[in-house]
Structure formats: structure tokens, C-alpha cells
Amino acid sequence: MIMPALPEEIWRRRLESEYAEMRESGERFEANAALTEYTISLREPGLCREGGRIARRDSHSVKILLLRAYPYPGGIDVVWLTPLFHPNVREKDGKVCIHLLNDWAENQTVLSVVRSLKHLLEYPNPYDALNKEAADYYADNPDGVQAALAGQVAKPAEPGKPRIVFK
Incomplete structure (x- = not known):
């Protein structure tokens, strides 16, 4: 398929x-000389x-690759570089699943992807x-997840479930 x-x-x-x-957005990022690869700091x-524990992390690094097909669907790839325990990010390779990428339109931008990634975290x-x-963890423990993300003290872990810790 071409x-x-x-x-x-x-x-x-x-x-x-x-x-x-x-550059005008105020987002923290680096780009390669060809302007096809962005490393975003969130x-x-x-x-x-x-x-064996789940911990809060406040800084993240994400790579956005603009492929030759950009700005058409399939022309962008997003990979989470720092460890993240999240339903929409595959742990083994950082692959990101957000509807913005699946429903890509030519008028969307790198900045709209960055904003979507922030929204995805929240x-x-x-x-x-x-x-x-x-x-499963997020669905089964919504209060614990929200407490951890808000920086509140975690309850002791239930047997067989990961414990949330804070850095």
C-alpha cells in the first residue's frame, strides 16, 4: 500500500x-535538524x-516521529521513552494508543499531539x-490511582496487588 x-x-x-x-508554545522539547523527530519533556x-510496586512519576519523555507520509494518517509515530504504567501505553516498547493518532486529520499538529498526551496522562x-x-489496575482501583496521581498517601496494598509508593 502506497x-x-x-x-x-x-x-x-x-x-x-x-x-x-x-517553539512558541512554551513546551519543553528538542528536535533533530531535519525537524522530523521531537523529544518532548512532560x-x-x-x-x-x-x-513489584507502582510509583508516581512526575517527569516523562516522549518521542514523536514525523514520517514521510506526515501529515496524512499513518505519518506520525509516538513512543513513550520513560517507564510508564498506563492503560494506553504498552510497557515493553512505549507504543502509545490515543484516538488522535487513529483518527488523524491533516490539520492536526505536533502541538495537538503533545496536548493529547497530557490529557491521556490525566x-x-x-x-x-x-x-x-x-x-485492569486502573479500572479496579480508580480511587487509589487518583490518590496516587494527586500525591496523597497511599493505603497499604491488598495481598496480591501492587502497592503505590511516592518518590
Whole structure:
């Protein structure tokens, strides 16, 4: 299957426009010289696995790759680089599942992806999961998850369930 692609000159202008929008946004990021790879730093609460425990993590790193098919559907890839225990992020490789990528439209931007990632951290969707264990944990322990994300003291773990700890 051949993926659609913008003409080279228009694609380059689009990449420059994306970079300018990101610079003006105040988001923390680095981009490669070709403007096709962004490493985003997010300062939002999330959960990660530490050994057999679930811990709060407040800083995250995410890679956004703009493929040659960008800005068409299938032209963007998002990978979580730091450990994250989350229903919509596969633990083994950091693959991210958000509807924005599945329902991609040409008018969406790198900045809209960054904002969606922040929203995903705050509002995980355990019913559309890449990480079933995290989805089950979030669905079975909504109060504990919200308490952990809010920085409240965790209750002792129930037998056989991960304990939430704070850094």
C-alpha cells in the first residue's frame, strides 16, 4: 500500500511550521535538524512500575516521529521513552494508543499531539488499552490511582496487588 505524501517542498514548509508552533508554545522539547523527530519533556503526574510496586512519576519523555507520509494518517509515530504504567501505553516498547493518532486529520499538529498526551496522562482510558494489566489496575482501583496521581498517601496494598509508593 502506497502512503500519500506531500511534495517535498510543501512537506519541508509544514515541518518548519510545526517547529515554529512548538517553539512558541512554551513546551519543553528538542528536535533533530531535519525537524522530523521531537523529544518532548512532560511534567505531569503518571504512574510507573518499580520492581513489584507502582510509583508516581512526575517527569516523562516522549518521542514523536514525523514520517514521510506526515501529515496524512499513518505519518506520525509516538513512543513513550520513560517507564510508564498506563492503560494506553504498552510497557515493553512505549507504543502509545490515543484516538488522535487513529483518527488523524491533516490539520492536526505536533502541538495537538503533545496536548493529547497530557490529557491521556490525566484521563487514561482503561477500556481501549494496549496494556491490559495497567487497564485492569486502573479500572479496579480508580480511587487509589487518583490518590496516587494527586500525591496523597497511599493505603497499604491488598495481598496480591501492587502497592503505590511516592518518590
